[in-house]
Amino acid sequence: MKTVLTLFLLTIYLNLSSNAQEARLVWSDEFSDEGLPDPEKWTYDVGDHGWGNEELEYYSQSDLKNARIENGKLIIEAHADSSHPKGYTSARILTRGKAAWQYGYLEIKAKLPRGRGTWPAIWMLPEENLHGGWPKNGEIDIMEHVGYDPGKVHGTVHTEAFNHSIGTQKGGFQQVSDYNTEFHIYAINWTNEKIDFLIDGNIYFTFENIGHDYKEWPFDQPFHLILNIAVGGGWGGLQGVATDIWPQRMEIDYVRVYDKKPHE
Numbered sequence: 001m002k003t004v005l006t007l008f009l010l011t012i013y014l015n016l017s018s019n020a021q022e023a024r025l026v027w028s029d030e031f032s033d034e035g036l037p038d039p040e041k042w043t044y045d046v047g048d049h050g051w052g053n054e055e056l057e058y059y060s061q062s063d064l065k066n067a068r069i070e071n072g073k074l075i076i077e078a079h080a081d082s083s084h085p086k087g088y089t090s091a092r093i094l095t096r097g098k099a100a101w102q103y104g105y106l107e108i109k110a111k112l113p114r115g116r117g118t119w120p121a122i123w124m125l126p127e128e129n130l131h132g133g134w135p136k137n138g139e140i141d142i143m144e145h146v147g148y149d150p151g152k153v154h155g156t157v158h159t160e161a162f163n164h165s166i167g168t169q170k171g172g173f174q175q176v177s178d179y180n181t182e183f184h185i186y187a188i189n190w191t192n193e194k195i196d197f198l199i200d201g202n203i204y205f206t207f208e209n210i211g212h213d214y215k216e217w218p219f220d221q222p223f224h225l226i227l228n229i230a231v232g233g234g235w236g237g238l239q240g241v242a243t244d245i246w247p248q249r250m251e252i253d254y255v256r257v258y259d260k261k262p263h264e
Contacts, residue, residue: 093227114147142186174202192220
């Protein structure tokens with residue numbers, strides 16, 4: 001009887017310990033309410049100054065044409081629009097000032113646009129400029145895709161030591177053949193030791209903290225999330241912009257942020 005009781009208590013202890021270590025959902029948007037993105041969770045970047053990449057789009061604010069929730073999905077949609085000087089409109093929504101995270105597991109279930117000149121991105125920037133201007137504070141690109149190279153999905157980091165402007169950026173890619181017809185889960189698992197980049201649960205790139213200073217690892221501070229479609233630009237427009245593909249949309253089923261990777 002004593003042995004049975006001991007085993008029973010041990011089972012309870014192990015279950016409690018396991019539950020205590022389970023990942024906790026700390027923020028999410030399931031996009032269940034029709035209309036504009038929730039203003040309690042999202043804000044907008046606005047303008048057409050090129051955004052450091054010679055992009056062509058005008059990012060609008062609170063315009064249902066460019067950003068809306070429809071049938072349980074967030075739609076970010078880029079349009080050809082001759083009423084704007086550079087000929088295109090789109091949306092760039094972000095959680096800056098609303099929510100930011102230092103470490104955790106972030107996953108975004110999305111379907112991407114197609115066509116030459118599209119440049120969708122799911123990415124992160126720091127909430128504060130602790131070390132100076134870009135790229136000193138870091139950038140985490142959870143997902144980028146350029147339309148002239150269909151199906152090649154990139155995950156990248158940028159820091160002062162590792163960035164595209166000096167040709168030292170660190171990143172990886174994975175081929176996703178049905179990127180524009182099916183939803184896939186784009187994710188990072190971010191700890192104080194490394195950032196894993198995943199598609200549908202499979203790690204395809206890891207950036208490790210090698211223990212030096214912020215020039216190599218500025219990722220010890222809160223970052224906010226950004227969702228957008230750029231048009232053209234230094235990378236997205238490298239092979240021009242098709243004129244017969246618009247509008248193009250990125251659909252997002254959900255965004256979920258956990259304090260650690262689920263099911264580890």
